[in-house]
Amino acid sequence: MDFQSSPSEFSSVESESEDPLAQLAREAKQQPFTTKESLQKSLEHRQRALQQDQTWDQYLVFTSVPAAQHSRLSDDRSRTSKYSRLLYNTETRILIAKVMPNxxxxxxxxxxxxxxxxxxxxxxxxxxxxxxxxxxxxxxxxxxxxxxxxxxxxxxxxxxxxxxxxxxxxxxxxxxxxxxxxxxxxxxxxxxxxxxxxxxxxxxxxxxxxxxxxxxxxxxxxxxxxxxxxxxxxxxxxxxxxxxxxxxxxxxxxxxxxxxxxxxxxxxxxxxxxxxxxxxxxxxxxxxxxxxxxxxxxxxx
The missing domain is CATH 3.90.1570.20 (tt1808, chain A)
Structure with a gap:
């Protein structure tokens, strides 16, 4: 690999000056938060779709997520934490979930x-x-x-x-x-x-x-x-x-x-x-x- 001329996916990533996590949130499809149960269903549906090769997109983004809901979802006892990794912005209340497929x-x-x-x-x-x-x-x-x-x-x-x-x-x-x-x-x-x-x-x-x-x-x-x-x-x-x-x-x-x-x-x-x-x-x-x-x-x- 030539590090001076990296593949396009990395060249564009490395040249951006925007907050990279905000950029990650912006590039994924966003959906408004309604309830914890609805969010969990969305994550479970995405995990099944990944397991069945129906999609390769691991990332889901939710807007207007209350801080208390993030705390509950990220708790190690939450079933959500067993198959996903969460990123949460305390100012914008954006939640990014990376779903682990298998x-x-x-x-x-x-x-x-x-x-x-x-x-x-x-x-x-x-x-x-x-x-x-x-x-x-x-x-x-x-x-x-x-x-x-x-x-x-x-x-x-x-x-x-x-x-x-x-x-x-x-x-x-x-x-x-x-x-x-x-x-x-x-x-x-x-x-x-x-x-x-x-x-x-x-x-x-x-x-x-x-x-x-x-x-x-x-x-x-x-x-x-x-x-x-x-x-x-x-x-x-x-x-x-x-x-x-x-x-x-x-x-x-x-x-x-x-x-x-x-x-x-x-x-x-x-x-x-x-x-x-x-x-x-x-x-x-x-x-x-x-x-x-x-x-x-x-x-x-």
């Missing part, structure tokens, strides 16, 4: 969470990073649920690293979600990984997103920052074999890669200072096993 997506979340834990444990820093799963986090005027997030133990539960999973057909909206985590004022997030899963083909695309100086130039104190994808990995099947291809952007250079590298200080919240401490590395073999678990859950293997 168990393969939950498996992707849990499997990636385990890979991160194993990397942290191997460096003996697993107690320095707290896994918060889909805990609701406040960023700017938004209350957001990540698919999975991690916070340095020293930051009082303020996440530094977030992961989002979605259908490949929702790649642009996942990109807006990543930008929302990174660019929204007061957000503590430094690093986002998005995972796009093809619904009917063994193909998964991972993007690493970070705040960088615009144009990937030399970073100065006055340089404007924007969220951009700084690594791309494609997991696919060819002749009954799993293939990993990708590129990473570092220090002004694009290099081919078959592993996912994640900055130690952006995950742990401090620079490495022990011999074992280094950037997290999800190896090519680990990525292959990760993909094959998901494809098996999708009945594609």
């Amino acid at each position: 168990p393969a997506h939950e498996l992707a979340i849990r499997s990636f969470d385990l890979l991160i834990f194993l990397e942290l444990r191997a460096m003996n820093v697993h107690n320095d990073v707290l896994p918060f799963g889909s805990t609701t986090v406040t960023v700017g005027n938004w209350k957001k649920e990540a698919d999975c997030c991690w916070a340095p133990a020293s930051t009082n539960a303020r996440p530094s690293f977030v992961m989002e999973v979605g259908l490949s057909e929702s790649a642009r909206r996942l990109a807006l979600d990543a930008r929302g985590w990174l660019e929204t004022p007061s957000s503590s997030v430094k690093l986002v990984v998005t995972i796009s899963i093809k619904p009917n083909t063994p193909e998964i695309v991972l993007h690493r997103w970070e705040l960088v100086s615009r144009g990937y130039g030399i970073l100065t104190r006055s340089s404007p920052l924007s969220a951009c994808h700084t690594a791309f990995l494609k997991l696919s099947r060819t002749n009954d074999a799993t293939i990993v291809t990708g590129e990473s952007y570092m220090n002004g250079t694009n290099t081919a890669t078959t592993q996912l590298n994640l900055s130690f200080d952006k995950v742990v919240g401090r620079p490495p200072h022990q011999p074992l401490e280094k950037d997290l590395r999800i190896s090519e073999q680990e990525l292959k096993s990760f993909a094959e678990k998901i494809w098996s859950a999708q009945s594609l293997l």
Whole structure:
């Protein structure tokens, strides 16, 4: 992938100056909130449609949602929270729901969470990073649920690293979600990984997103920052074999890669200072096993 000339869905996302989460809400079909029961029915209907391949649109947007209703819907005991992730703007009262279509997506979340834990444990820093799963986090005027997030133990539960999973057909909206985590004022997030899963083909695309100086130039104190994808990995099947291809952007250079590298200080919240401490590395073999678990859950293997 050429990071200087990204695919259109990312080029347009990265060039927008609008609040990325407001842009996400504007691009999805909106419907007015009436009752909690009606909203839940809409979400359940969308989940069934996703499961039956009647749509690939995971996002629903509701307007004029009272704050108390959002609190009830996002409660872990709510049935809505079992299959959807909610984003809520406390000023505009807009609620964005990302509906999870099937168990393969939950498996992707849990499997990636385990890979991160194993990397942290191997460096003996697993107690320095707290896994918060889909805990609701406040960023700017938004209350957001990540698919999975991690916070340095020293930051009082303020996440530094977030992961989002979605259908490949929702790649642009996942990109807006990543930008929302990174660019929204007061957000503590430094690093986002998005995972796009093809619904009917063994193909998964991972993007690493970070705040960088615009144009990937030399970073100065006055340089404007924007969220951009700084690594791309494609997991696919060819002749009954799993293939990993990708590129990473570092220090002004694009290099081919078959592993996912994640900055130690952006995950742990401090620079490495022990011999074992280094950037997290999800190896090519680990990525292959990760993909094959998901494809098996999708009945594609």
